[in-house]
Amino acid sequence: MNRIxxxxxxxxxxxxxxxxxxxxxxxxESIETVFYAPARxxxxxxxxxxxxxxxxxxxxVIIALLPHYAFGVYNVGYQSHMASGLGTEFWPIIWTGLKAxxxxxxxxxxxxxxxxxxxxxxRKHELSEGVLVTCALLPLTLPPTIPLWQAALGISxxxxxxxxxxxxxxxxxxxxxxxxxxxxxFAYPAQNSGDAIWTVLSGGRTAAIDAFSGATPLxxxxxxxxxxxxxxxxxxxxxxxxxxxxxxYPGSIGGTxxxxxxxxxxxxxILGVANYRIIFGCVxxxxxxxxxxNLVAADGxxxxxxxxxxDHLIIGGSMFAFAYMATDPVSGAHxxxxxxxxxxGIGALTVLIRVFNPAFPEGVGLAVLxxxxxxxxxxxxxxxxxxxxxxxxx
Amino acid sequence: MKTIRIKKGYNxxxxxxxxxxxxxxxxxxxxxxxxxRIPFVKxxxxxxxxxxxxxxxxxxxxxxxxxxxxLSPGGGHITDIHFxxxxxxxxxxxxxDETEEAVEFEQYSPEGIDKxxxxxxxxxxxTGGLWPLIxxxxxxxxxxxxxxxxxxxxxxxSSEPFHPLPQVYLPGNxxxxxxxxxxxxxLAAAPVYVCRHEKNSGLTSTLDxxxxxxxxxxYPAHDPGVLLYRMKxxxxxxxxxxxxxxxxxxxxxxxxxxxxxIERIVSLGGSGVSRPRHVxxxxxxxxxxxxxxxxxxxxxxxxxxxxxTGYGALPLSYLxxxxxxxxxxxxxxxxxxxxxxxxxxxxxxxxSRAFLSAINQEELEMNCxxxxxxxxxxxxxxxxxxxxxxxxxxxxxxxxxxxxxxxSLEHGLLDCVECGLCSYVCxxxxxxxxxxxxxxxxxxxxxxxx
Numbered sequence: 061m062n063r064i065x066x067x068x069x070x071x072x073x074x075x076x077x078x079x080x081x082x083x084x085x086x087x088x089e090s091i092e093t094v095f096y097a098p099a100r101x102x103x104x105x106x107x108x109x110x111x112x113x114x115x116x117x118x119x120x121v122i123i124a125l126l127p128h129y130a131f132g133v134y135n136v137g138y139q140s141h142m143a144s145g146l147g148t149e150f151w152p153i154i155w156t157g158l159k160a161x162x163x164x165x166x167x168x169x170x171x172x173x174x175x176x177x178x179x180x181x182x183r184k185h186e187l188s189e190g191v192l193v194t195c196a197l198l199p200l201t202l203p204p205t206i207p208l209w210q211a212a213l214g215i216s217x218x219x220x221x222x223x224x225x226x227x228x229x230x231x232x233x234x235x236x237x238x239x240x241x242x243x244x245x246f247a248y249p250a251q252n253s254g255d256a257i258w259t260v261l262s263g264g265r266t267a268a269i270d271a272f273s274g275a276t277p278l279x280x281x282x283x284x285x286x287x288x289x290x291x292x293x294x295x296x297x298x299x300x301x302x303x304x305x306x307x308x309y310p311g312s313i314g315g316t317x318x319x320x321x322x323x324x325x326x327x328x329x330i331l332g333v334a335n336y337r338i339i340f341g342c343v344x345x346x347x348x349x350x351x352x353x354n355l356v357a358a359d360g361x362x363x364x365x366x367x368x369x370x371d372h373l374i375i376g377g378s379m380f381a382f383a384y385m386a387t388d389p390v391s392g393a394h395x396x397x398x399x400x401x402x403x404x405g406i407g408a409l410t411v412l413i414r415v416f417n418p419a420f421p422e423g424v425g426l427a428v429l430x431x432x433x434x435x436x437x438x439x440x441x442x443x444x445x446x447x448x449x450x451x452x453x454x
Numbered sequence: 455m456k457t458i459r460i461k462k463g464y465n466x467x468x469x470x471x472x473x474x475x476x477x478x479x480x481x482x483x484x485x486x487x488x489x490x491r492i493p494f495v496k497x498x499x500x501x502x503x504x505x506x507x508x509x510x511x512x513x514x515x516x517x518x519x520x521x522x523x524x525l526s527p528g529g530g531h532i533t534d535i536h537f538x539x540x541x542x543x544x545x546x547x548x549x550x551d552e553t554e555e556a557v558e559f560e561q562y563s564p565e566g567i568d569k570x571x572x573x574x575x576x577x578x579x580x581t582g583g584l585w586p587l588i589x590x591x592x593x594x595x596x597x598x599x600x601x602x603x604x605x606x607x608x609x610x611x612s613s614e615p616f617h618p619l620p621q622v623y624l625p626g627n628x629x630x631x632x633x634x635x636x637x638x639x640x641l642a643a644a645p646v647y648v649c650r651h652e653k654n655s656g657l658t659s660t661l662d663x664x665x666x667x668x669x670x671x672x673y674p675a676h677d678p679g680v681l682l683y684r685m686k687x688x689x690x691x692x693x694x695x696x697x698x699x700x701x702x703x704x705x706x707x708x709x710x711x712x713x714x715x716i717e718r719i720v721s722l723g724g725s726g727v728s729r730p731r732h733v734x735x736x737x738x739x740x741x742x743x744x745x746x747x748x749x750x751x752x753x754x755x756x757x758x759x760x761x762x763t764g765y766g767a768l769p770l771s772y773l774x775x776x777x778x779x780x781x782x783x784x785x786x787x788x789x790x791x792x793x794x795x796x797x798x799x800x801x802x803x804x805x806s807r808a809f810l811s812a813i814n815q816e817e818l819e820m821n822c823x824x825x826x827x828x829x830x831x832x833x834x835x836x837x838x839x840x841x842x843x844x845x846x847x848x849x850x851x852x853x854x855x856x857x858x859x860x861x862s863l864e865h866g867l868l869d870c871v872e873c874g875l876c877s878y879v880c881x882x883x884x885x886x887x888x889x890x891x892x893x894x895x896x897x898x899x900x901x902x903x904x
Contacts (some may be wrong), residue, residue: 064792093827100824104888106757106762106874107783108466111802112881113826115795117834136477186827228828230882237605321764332807335835394833394848443849450844453592453687453868 068092086180090187095313103242118189118332122323124261125196125384129165131307133157136204139310143268153444160204160260161313162313167208169195170217175219179228190229190390192219197237197384200314201377201425202244203257210248216241234432235391238425245425254419255279258310267340273297274310277375278414278421284363291368304374311376318379325383334387337396341403342382346372348404349411362414378410381424391432398438405431455860457510457652458684460671463842464805464875468615468761469817470724470781476621476732480746483550485528485692486772489515491758491765492524492586493748494595494898497543499535506531510557510583510714514544518902523598524775527738529554535647538695545772547739561712576709580707580803584715586775587642587701589709591679591694592868593898603695606642607678608635610650610657610665610699617779620650622732623700623719628660631699634706635664644693649681664735673762674842680870683843692868700778718792720744724761725819726754726782744780753824757781760873763807766822788822804889805836805879829882837876841873845871847876854893856898859900862893870894 073083075088084257093115102109103136137157141148146156172195180187198215206214219242223232245252255274261267268274277299278292284290296399303309307317312355328334357365373379386392393402406427413423489497496517501507526795538544538895559582567575576599579585590603591831597603610620624631635668639646649667650657669675678696686692697705699720707715716736722745723730733744741756742748748769757764758777773780791797799809803818811818837847843866850865867890878887 062792086726089827094795097794097795097823097825098827099787099789100827101787101822102824103784104885105764105765106878106887107757107764107822108468108820108878109822109824109883110806110879110881111804112806112827112879113797113830114881115826116808117832117881119795140535186829188829190832205514212744228830242639266801328805374798389833389835392833394835395846396835443846446844446846447864447866450864450866450869452864453692453866454689454863 064095068095083286084177085179086187087177087284090189101179110159115189115331118193121328122196122329124327124333127320128200128314128317128380129161129196131317131320132200133161133327134318135308135311136160136260136313138308139258139274140204141177143259143274144261144263144265145269145272146263153427156260156262158340159262161199162177163208164199164202164206164211164313165195167211168199171212171215172198172219175216175224177401179224183228185228188229190223191219193388194223194236194240198240201241201312202250204260205257205311206244206250207251209284210244210251213247214244217243218242230390233391233436234429235267235385235388238385238429241425242429245420255310258312265277272368275303276311276421277309281364281367281375282414282418282421286360286362288363290363290366295412296369301371301374304371315377316379318374321379321383325379328383328387334383335389335392335399337398337399337401338387338406339382341400342378342386342407342410343373345404345407346378346382346410347407349408353411353415362415369411371420372411372414376414376422376424378422378424381410381428384407385428386431391435393438393441395439398435398442400419401438402431402435405434405452455665456667456683456685458652458667458669458671458675460669460675460680460684460842461614462840462844463672463674463680463873464840464879465672466615466761466820466878467803467815467817468725468820470727470730472616472619472723472730472732472816474619474732475729476622476719476734479493479694479733479735479739482736482739482743484533484740484772485550485736486740487524487527487529487546487548487738488772488774489514489546490538490774491774494518494593494895495522495586497524497526499543499546501546503535503857504521505531507548508557509716510559511608512545512583513766519599521580521585521726523580523583524558524586527714527716528554529734535816545714547772557713558762559708559714564633564636566645567633567640567709567813569638572640572643572772578709579641579705582706582714584701584708587704588695588697591682591696592692592870593644594872595898597695599694603642603644603693603694604691605682606646607640607642607667607681607694607696608638608646608699608702609676609678609696610648611654611676612698612760613651613676613763616721616730616781617760618700618719618721618732619655620654621740622721623703624657624661628704630703630706630710631661632664633710637705637709638697639703643740647681649676650668651676655701655871660736674871674873674875676871677842677871679869680842683869698778707826708757711833716844720773720777722782723779724757724781724783725821726784734771737773737775741767741773741780745782751762753785754782755785757783761820762878763872782819784819786823788823790823804842806881824881824883826881828884831882831884832879836879836881840875840879842873843868843871844877845876846889847890851884854889859893859897867893868897 176191194227218236222236222239409427497514512523536545590597647667
């Protein structure tokens with residue numbers, strides 16, 4: 061028996077029934093089973109069971125998100141150094157990024173786990189791994205300047221209202237991470253909107269240096285109005301297509317890189333964790349709505365209508381949300397056909413919200429939540445259709 | 455010849471496939487009948503402890519229809535009757551005599567079968583105790599003797615790991631098998647489909663003329679419920695009958711020789727068997743005779759039937775009335791390796807692509823571990839992807855839990871062939887099969903009461 065096994069053997073009794081920490085059993089169990097799969101055997105047919113479990117399933121999503129964290133830390137540090145007029149050496153940038161990002165992640169995980177453990181121990185079931193993914197997703201959508209208490213409040217709202225009051229992972233109909241994000245956006249607009257929040261200032265500065273514009277591509281696109289040209293506005297701000305695609309510009313922590321989101325989506329599709337129908341549906345919907353707006357764009361209308369649909373795909377967090385938020389299997393549509401429609405709706409709504417509702421520069425989060433509401437209806441229609449084609453057997 | 459192509463389903467790649475080698479098992483000293491393992495039958499004992507029984511004398515009858523009897527698989531006396539909780543009859547144990555007395559039944563020639571009426575033939579099988587070998591869809595109870603089926607399916611092989619191969623039990627018995635089919639044709643008074651997998655190359659061509667249905671695809675393509683689901687054109691055909699290939703031989707022997715047939719060729723497979731093979735034994739034989747080379751029994755699960763649909767038996771148990779397969783699987787009641795969660799899993803079999811085993815074509819070791827904790831359904835949809843009869847198990851089981859019987863029937867609950875793939879693939883480890891099976895049995899009870 062090695063040291064880790066011994067550690068679990070000696071600590072388990074405190075968490076088991078009758079132990080001092082018996083209430084925390086779900087928390088203990090979730091930690092132990094990360095190290096060692098449980099010894100449970102099948103009691104009813106079939107005798108053998110697949111090796112895949114929810115833990116593995118969710119763990120793969122976390123692995124797909126790790127590059128976003130690495131990128132997020134670098135990008136936050138990089139933007140901070142640019143805005144504060146500091147150097148661009150690698151390690152100082154990482155250090156600045158870590159100082160901004162790590163506390164948010166730690167706070168989110170502490171609060172997420174606390175709520176999940178509380179509900180699991182009251183309900184007397186094991187801790188569901190969905191919380192790991194929710195806690196990993198939320199920080200990536202937040203501005204790096206978010207006050208920690210807001211991050212804690214956001215994850216609490218997401219987990220409790222978005223999920224637990226409906227019964228926990230598997231029974232929620234909204235994406236918990238986006239529920240928390242949307243709550244923060246509407247409840248605390250001062251800290252969650254505007255151009256200044258996307259860049260952490262360091263070196264004791266209170267304002268960015270003059271040469272630095274903190275404007276995000278989305279806000280540039282939104283303020284262009286009916287005169288001017290978004291493409292040239294992007295060019296003036298230094299946003300080349302490559303820069304937009306790789307995501308090295310002020311924005312949410314790690315959510316700006318369309319490139320990494322494409323890689324992550326491919327990884328999850330290949331492993332069968334994310335459903336390609338949703339992702340392709342999203343992209344199709346976005347391109348379709350973008351093209352449609354291009355067609356109706358007239359001289360006097362907002363130039364946002366004429367934005368190249370491909371630009372819609374790479375600016376902001378749309379690709380990130382398509383890859384990780386829309387593909388949440390629980391809150392998304394469950395039927396294969398409905399998934400296409402579900403995805404298409406998200407893509408199309410993203411463009412519509414961005415273009416026609418300047419109050420919400422990034423529409424994709426709201427689009428996902430909105431389609432979450434419609435997913436059960438889409439499923440219902442497809443199931444009814446499928447059942448009608450069965451030869452009855454009663 | 456018609457070929458049915460099954461696109462869904464899933465083949466487990468598991469080690470321990472029995473070879474065609476056969477071995478004669480030792481003559482047992484004790485036999486048993488396991489009434490508990492005969493589905494739906496409400497047994498009433500016809501014998502008591504200490505009674506003398508002959509080969510073929512009735513041991514139990516079905517309270518629902520006392521005509522249906524289950525006969526003694528050997529001659530001797532009853533040494534014990536084991537009861538389980540709520541007085542369920544688990545085992546009726548018979549100690550065999552030196553000279554086994556046998557009940558004599560009437561013998562029939564092929565011409566004799568021609569001359570009999572359908573009712574007489576049914577009566578001969580009911581008296582001979584082998585009527586229950588013919589089962590009726592969708593509930594898989596034994597067929598109702600007073601009904602006429604829309605079709606009868608005879609399946610020679612099975613795509614489930616592991617069952618006896620027809621190339622083992624058929625050679626040498628072709629004439630007997632033809633005789634059995636003659637009987638079935640008369641019994642069914644409806645189309646009789648003799649089916650085999652298109653790729654089963656081991657079968658000799660001597661029976662090619664009688665095989666009139668082939669199928670391709672993954673497990674459970676062989677299941678009569680799956681074939682029926684793909685072939686039926688109206689709701690009138692739902693109550694088809696079916697019988698397994700080896701049981702046709704039993705029926706033929708009974709009618710031909712006038713003696714209750716006892717020979718069973720049992721496949722012995724799974725990773726717990728050093729030499730997976732076939733064993734010639736007899737009905738109700740103790741498992742210790744079939745698996746005579748066992749070493750330590752504790753860490754192995756003795757599965758009667760296939761590894762997906764079979765049930766775990768004690769190593770000291772006996773072969774069930776319907777069973778012709780014994781598979782030994784590792785129990786796996788130990789925890790996983792350190793941080794196995796992050797293991798790429800080249801040797802971890804999975805339906806999903808979440809392990810490297812997705813590119814591994816080898817047959818892999820499988821055990822009875824659940825490989826995870828119970829969770830709520832996360833709607834991954836794997837169950838619907840494998841279901842061979844297009845049920846949506848992730849929705850249907852919720853309908854069942856909500857008590858919506860009518861709606862569950864609309865979902866095709868009765869088309870369920872109880873293959874167990876939905877439970878197998880579920881990452882949340884929900885016992886979908888168990889829910890569906892129970893709901894089906896409830897519907898059946900409700901229909902009988904009406």
